[in-house]
Amino acid sequence: MLDTLIHKASIPHYNHLMDVGVQNGSITYLSKAEERLPHAKQIMDADGRVLLPGLIEPHIHLDKAYLLDQMNEDATTLDEAIQLTGDLKKGFTKDDIKQRSIKVLEKCISYGVTNIRCHVEVDPIVGLKGMEVLLELKQQYRDRIDLQLVTFPQEGIFQQKGTAELLEESLIMGADVVGGIPYNDPNPIGHLDLVFDLAHRFDKALDFHVDFSDNPKQLAIKDIVSRTLTYGLEGRVAVGHLTSLGSVPQEEAKQIAKDIAKAGIHVMTLPATDLFLNGRSDKERVRRGVTPVKLLLEEGANVIVGTNNIQNPFTPFGTGDPLDVALLLAHVAQMGTLKDSETLLDMTTIHAAKALGIQSHGIALNNQADLVLFDTKNTRNVLLERPKRLAIWKKGIQVNKTALGV
Ligand SMILES: [Zn+2]
Numbered sequence: 307m308l309d310t311l312i313h314k315a316s317i318p319h320y321n322h323l324m325d326v327g328v329q330n331g332s333i334t335y336l337s338k339a340e341e342r343l344p345h346a347k348q349i350m351d352a353d354g355r356v357l358l359p360g361l362i363e364p365h366i367h368l369d370k371a372y373l374l375d376q377m378n379e380d381a382t383t384l385d386e387a388i389q390l391t392g393d394l395k396k397g398f399t400k401d402d403i404k405q406r407s408i409k410v411l412e413k414c415i416s417y418g419v420t421n422i423r424c425h426v427e428v429d430p431i432v433g434l435k436g437m438e439v440l441l442e443l444k445q446q447y448r449d450r451i452d453l454q455l456v457t458f459p460q461e462g463i464f465q466q467k468g469t470a471e472l473l474e475e476s477l478i479m480g481a482d483v484v485g486g487i488p489y490n491d492p493n494p495i496g497h498l499d500l501v502f503d504l505a506h507r508f509d510k511a512l513d514f515h516v517d518f519s520d521n522p523k524q525l526a527i528k529d530i531v532s533r534t535l536t537y538g539l540e541g542r543v544a545v546g547h548l549t550s551l552g553s554v555p556q557e558e559a560k561q562i563a564k565d566i567a568k569a570g571i572h573v574m575t576l577p578a579t580d581l582f583l584n585g586r587s588d589k590e591r592v593r594r595g596v597t598p599v600k601l602l603l604e605e606g607a608n609v610i611v612g613t614n615n616i617q618n619p620f621t622p623f624g625t626g627d628p629l630d631v632a633l634l635l636a637h638v639a640q641m642g643t644l645k646d647s648e649t650l651l652d653m654t655t656i657h658a659a660k661a662l663g664i665q666s667h668g669i670a671l672n673n674q675a676d677l678v679l680f681d682t683k684n685t686r687n688v689l690l691e692r693p694k695r696l697a698i699w700k701k702g703i704q705v706n707k708t709a710l711g712v
Pocket of ligand 1: 615
C-alpha cells in the first residue's frame, strides 16, 4: 500500500493530469489520473494544482547571510564587499554563524527547497568554524533538506597563508565539494592547479566563483575548461558568475560557450549579486553585467540560477526563495515566453540536480519523493505569481505544516 497518493497533479512536461504515489520515501506509482485509485494510507487531492520536484538552491552562502545589522557602511564594488565582509568575519562566532544559517535554512524549507549547495568560507580569519557549524547543521537537518558543502577559499589561497592546509583539513572533516576563486588570488593559475589537484586526490566535484567583472580579458574559464578535460572531470565542474563572458566579442564568446558545453561545465548565473555590483564603472551605456545566459543555452551548456547572497555587503537583498531569483533572471535575460518559463522551472529543479550531481531527483518512478505542491493550476503562474506552497515532501515525508484536504 502506498504511503501517500497525490491525485490529479499537473506536472511539467506531461499533457494530462497525473497520480503520483509515494512509498518508503520514493515515487513508486506514476500514472495518468484515473477515477479508480490505488490503495494509499493518505490521499491528497491536488485537483489540477501544479506539482514540481523539490526546488534546489545550487549556490548560496549561509555563513555570511543576514549581515546588514552588523554593517556600518555599504559596499558599492566587489572589492569593497570582500573587504567589508572580511572585517565582519573577524567577529564571527560559531553561534552567530549557526543562528544566521538556520534562519536561511528555515526560510528555504518553507519555500519548498529540498537541496542546497552552500559555499563555506575556510581561511585563517574564520578558520574551520563555519565548516564545523555547517557539518553539524547538515546532520541536524538531513530529514528536511540535503546540504552539500563546498569548502571555499574566499580570501584567496596564496595571499592567506595556511588556507591550502585548511582546505585539505575541511575535506577530511567531510566537505563535499572543492571550491575556488581565481579572481581573488595574486596567482590565479597556481590557485586553479591547487584546487584541481585537491579535487583529484579527494575524488570530489569542483565549484568555482569565476570571471566576476565586466572585463573581457578576465577569462579564467578557459583555464578551467582545459583542466576539466585534462583531469577527466567532465560533468563534475560548476562555475558561478561568469559575467566577463558577457563583455567578450560575440564570435569569441560563442566559441568559449561551445567549449564550456563540450567540457560538461555547469554554469550558475547569480543575477542579484551581478546586477548589484557589476556595470558600476560604466558612466554611459551601462552594461547589465550578467552571465550571457541565452548564448550559453544556445550552445548547449547546462545553465542554472542561484541566490548567492542574502542581505549582506555583496547583495543587500534576497529572500531564499529560488523562484524570486528565477523571476529576476527572466527579466534580466529577457526570458518571457511560455517555453522560457518552463526552462526557468527546470533550472530550479532538474537542471540544478544535474549540476549538483544529485541522482534520482525529478518526478519519475523510483526517484526520491522530494516534491512541492503549489496553489495554482497553471504552470506558468508558478514563476509569475510564486504562489503558496501547499505541501512539501522530503523523502516522502511532509515537512511543512499546512496541508490540503485528505
Ligand atoms: Zn557565491
